[in-house]
Amino acid sequence: MQFGLSESQRILKENARRFFASECPMSEVRRIAQTETAHDEALWRKMAAQGFPGVVIAEEAGGLGLGHVELAALAEEMGRALAPGGFLSTITAAAAIAAAGSRQYLAGIAAGTVKATVAFLESSASWDPEDVKMRGLTGEKRFVPDAATADFLVVATRESGELALYLVPRGALQITAMPALDLTRRLYKVRFENAGGDLLARGEAARRALERAFDVATVALCAEMTGGMQKMLDIAVEYAKTRKQFGRPIGQYQAVQHACADMLLWTESSRSAAYYAAWALDSASPPEASMAVSIAKSYASDACREVGNRAVQIQGGMGFTWENDTHFYYRRAKASEIAFGDAAYHRERIARMVFDQRLAGTTAG
């Protein structure tokens, strides 16, 4: 048993950190966040050249063929750098395709020539597949991330009462921005009118593909949230060391110091949970992996909010300014808290597994 990155995983992660530090410093993040779509094609191409979008795509399909721990390591660095744009959306769509047993578009995604997203939520804003009400390819989807820059969408819909997944080119879809708190990952409303698309899966297969895709996306998101928390912690600690009031660095006052300690505890615990879940996606049974994912997301959703709150508070007035980077992280943290189900949603998912279908003991339990 070894809970820690292997040498090659560590190198991958360090490379990613260097890559984002040089290609996507905060000045770039600010610039891109103020564009219409918060997507920068040049950055995306460079990321693709590193193999990032294809990290878990099979080598035969042009990907790196690595595991979800590697995906988490990348996502953590993107979270730390606050990399804007459609990485997570594209990864989610790719996971749905792969989980449905298809290979369509995967090579393009791995090569960086194709971007994608998943259109799932409707006006009910419910993450429960039962609440997918759209019939066929006519209707409206909401809160679709990065739809404006996606080349195609994986669309969850209902046909003859059954869940179905379609691959639909963005083409002529009517896409409207839904301006929200997070400036670095944009949401859209997408209107379908007898849209054309390829059936990816239906019924139980669709449900399973979707569940898997959301589990993969949620793990990547949890790792990303961990990176964001780490950055907010680093910013706050740095400020606490240098800012002086009453003749001492404010980090010497326990109100501040203990808040920093709590931030560390939450960040490290989120990290443990995210990587455990990433490992479970590759190495545990599907229900165990889903459990690990919900554990990670329920915890990280609360933790990233609390870490963000402390990061703003510790910096006082400075933390509340636009000039300070914290609020960009804070905004994304709020969006991430909600995306793919908030803490209460995932706790209920855990309760369902615990109460309603006793799990086999986990590895050490």
Place this chain on the structure above:
Amino acid sequence: MQFGLSESQRILKENARRFFASECPMSEVRRIAQTETAHDEALWRKMAAQGFPGVVIAEEAGGLGLGHVELAALAEEMGRALAPGGFLSTITAAAAIAAAGSRQYLAGIAAGTVKATVAFLESSASWDPEDVKMRGLTGEKRFVPDAATADFLVVATRESGELALYLVPRGALQITAMPALDLTRRLYKVRFENAGGDLLARGEAARRALERAFDVATVALCAEMTGGMQKMLDIAVEYAKTRKQFGRPIGQYQAVQHACADMLLWTESSRSAAYYAAWALDSASPPEASMAVSIAKSYASDACREVGNRAVQIQGGMGFTWENDTHFYYRRAKASEIAFGDAAYHRERIARMVFDQRLAGTTAG
């Protein structure tokens, strides 16, 4: 508008404080808490001589004929002194009798010759009158406070589907102790076998009398909890001022100092809420009063637990010893948190009023 005790109320409260300081110091509390019933008849007689049990009983019935603000003021002092025994139980029973329009036993209660309690909870431990399942005067009641020293019990039961309240002399009832955390107010299981008793009220009248009695008792309890919180705060602050570590009084460290500040905030807020509810019992409409009571209890239930937790923590190892007085308060705080419905119970009661039957605006709202 004047939110503060009047001159006469202040005198009443100060007298009560002096009385308990001299007649029921902590050494007495410890002694009485270690007796079988945690009741001391001599103390009870002295309290009666002060008029305490009859504070809200009408003058015609031998009481002081004062209001619930005065009751709260007394209860706060009893909470501060941790006065053991059946005051609250007796007050609850008296309130039920008065609310049912009867005068039976009230003179005896005011005179100190009669003690009483209310037998309500059953094995379900539910505070909802719908969950009273006992038929007639045969069956079992649980968690009945001070039953062993009560001269009679107000018993909630069901007759032909209707709620009914009976006055039952303790006489030959089978009473079994239920040892619990609180050492100063004991709980009992009471077994009824075709017991004899007088009908006090039935149906809607019984429900209303019970609701009123519980509202009165809950307000007294909230005030008592406030007194307990104040005492735990005082103990902790005193310790924080005198205990030195790392060359300074520990109260100078913000981890401790800010915990004390939070304790003060919770204590003062509980106090505001308890006295507001006490005032509302006398001066507002019944639904407004019930709302105020549930606001006070939902808040105080959480607050007294948190204040207790901080009081133990601040005193470190000392706070964890038997010799230290804190744990006697801590134990009662836990029992009080639960008695007459915990925070979640009262929040649901508030929700019912807010959601299901819009209240008229309160005074200033």
Place this chain on the structure above:
Amino acid sequence: MDLNLNPKERAFRDEVRAWLDANAPRDWAARRQAEESLNARFTYLRQWQRKLFDAGWAGISWPVEYGGRGASVIEQMIFLEEMARAQAPPMANVIGLGLVGPTIIAFGSARQKQAYLRKILSAEEIWCQGFSEPNAGSDLAALSTEARREGGYFVVNGHKCWTSYGWVADRCELLVRTDPAAPKHKGLTALLVDMHSPGIEVRGLRQMSGECEFSEIFFRDVRVPVEDVLGEVNDGWRVAIGTLAHERGTFGAALHVTYRRNVNRLVELAREMGRDGDALVRQKLAQCYAEIEIMRFNQMRAFSRIKETGVPGPEGSIQKIFWSELNQRLQQVAMEILGPYGQLAQGAEDAIDGGEWAYGYLRSRGNTIEAGTSEIQRNIIGHFVLGLAKSY
């Protein structure tokens, strides 16, 4: 103890309510959503305050001789609650009315009272408060803006920040260092500064919510006549403490009305979303409801005490902590209930209430920082209320 209004207070309440029913503009909520310039909106608020002043509603508890009504702080509280109840626009001169005016009443010279108080009430002169500096936030006494005496003037140089209404203010209660050699609390002086003086530059300070609610103010050789010293020279700390006690103790007086309205709206939204049967939602909303009421009860107690003592004491920090942290909890509950919709910002077609909730969530982060951080409030309670040794 009597929580009902007495006959005089009730008559006052009825009079305010009737007047507001007849006179309060109904378009304030809509105006806030509209794309109107800050200046235009502020002019509107100034006119509204003038109307209130003319009707005798400005400075309820101020002495009659300076244009006030000479009533008690209880009437002042009632007035604020009625304003909030009627959803009337706020008065323009928030800092002048709540902070500077009471401080001038307590510390000002006869001339200053005559010169400034009435114009605060009529909104003829808008005030701001120049206390915080980049290196003196919580540690206010560390401020370095200095004023040198030159003949009949003090000459001010320095840099203030986080100044509310700085961009529109005519005058400023400015805290400066006049004796650099004295220990840091001892060498301060409060000046009443004309913001139109040469050498003053005001810049907007953009917040995380995107707005510029606060300003930075730069002073370069700004001349202030010595007659505009408030209180005594080098006794500015005492003056500032007086101002801050008002900020903590009475500023939140009517917030419970606003909070209650927000929670009622959430109850409505929860019902519309079919979540009114959800036990979690019910618990959360009931908790909000209870805490708002308790804040109101605390406020009633505090005002009753101020009525007796004449001034807000250090226990006012309880109110400050309560309103700021409660609003953060309320905004979080709103986010939890509204789900993905909560994060939608102004301009989003499907945003609930025009994006107010997303804005309110971000804005609430400032509540525990502005007007004295929660940490400072807890220090005040620890030291000045509970008597613990200073932790800073």
Place this chain on the structure above:
Amino acid sequence: MDLNLNPKERAFRDEVRAWLDANAPRDWAARRQAEESLNARFTYLRQWQRKLFDAGWAGISWPVEYGGRGASVIEQMIFLEEMARAQAPPMANVIGLGLVGPTIIAFGSARQKQAYLRKILSAEEIWCQGFSEPNAGSDLAALSTEARREGGYFVVNGHKCWTSYGWVADRCELLVRTDPAAPKHKGLTALLVDMHSPGIEVRGLRQMSGECEFSEIFFRDVRVPVEDVLGEVNDGWRVAIGTLAHERGTFGAALHVTYRRNVNRLVELAREMGRDGDALVRQKLAQCYAEIEIMRFNQMRAFSRIKETGVPGPEGSIQKIFWSELNQRLQQVAMEILGPYGQLAQGAEDAIDGGEWAYGYLRSRGNTIEAGTSEIQRNIIGHFVLGLAKSY
């Protein structure tokens, strides 16, 4: 990263499990409820440890030469988990195994290792740890128990408190002041003291839960041979820090198994009470379940790190905070779910699980105090992990 056990670890796990299946007594839970004397119970635990030792299960990660197994800390963790899983009785010599032994391995002389380590494993000699004093709790370096050098001995006078297993200990890792003139961290020495020496008096210290789990120890002219100095004279602080790092970093290793069992029991009770459909109860139990798992994940990471570095670092404070505060949350959730039944104590007819929950609730208050308060743990994280200036 591979969270599966490797073949060697799996074989080890299987071996432990099989051995425990065959040998672990099944009556431990019942015994704890029974009215048995503390001494009788402890004798039982001693015998049980002896049995484990004879089978090679004591000191999994200790060097073979001192009776250990020479395996890694991962195997040590697996062993503790399997013990907890089997609900086997704990070993008797908790302090010797977890704290004193590893410290002797790190700092002890060849003679000390030979003399003491094997007897720790076999439970022949029970150890306690004499660090805390009435005036030196969090501020351990302020201790005043002193040892004067007299020929080949140190003569100890003073008073220790909060000593676990003090009432039954044969030996004590005692921290004393040997140089009163030196700055407070510098003049300390760690001694290995025979608890049967003349001049030692042990008294029970009664806790809020009613038990006497801890002791006070009084030393009057107690003579300790100089060869029983652990580490160097006046270098006791470094030794103590080593001991405390083990206390923080590895003591909670198997708690997740116990906590998980408690939560599973609550799930069962909630179902029996018909509350398994209550959304609040479901949220609370799921939250417990998630946090216990995360504690386990953190623990796995920590042990992986210790395996690399050889010693627990300051980040072990995260584990200490996590297990102590989580247990308090779990106990509170239990109280909320069990309602009035939760408060019933041992001896009450209707108490659930014999009053374990009421006891557990009270006992959990000590968790954030013992083994370094939560405040101290946050100081350690702030200063030693995050590099902030010392706050004390």
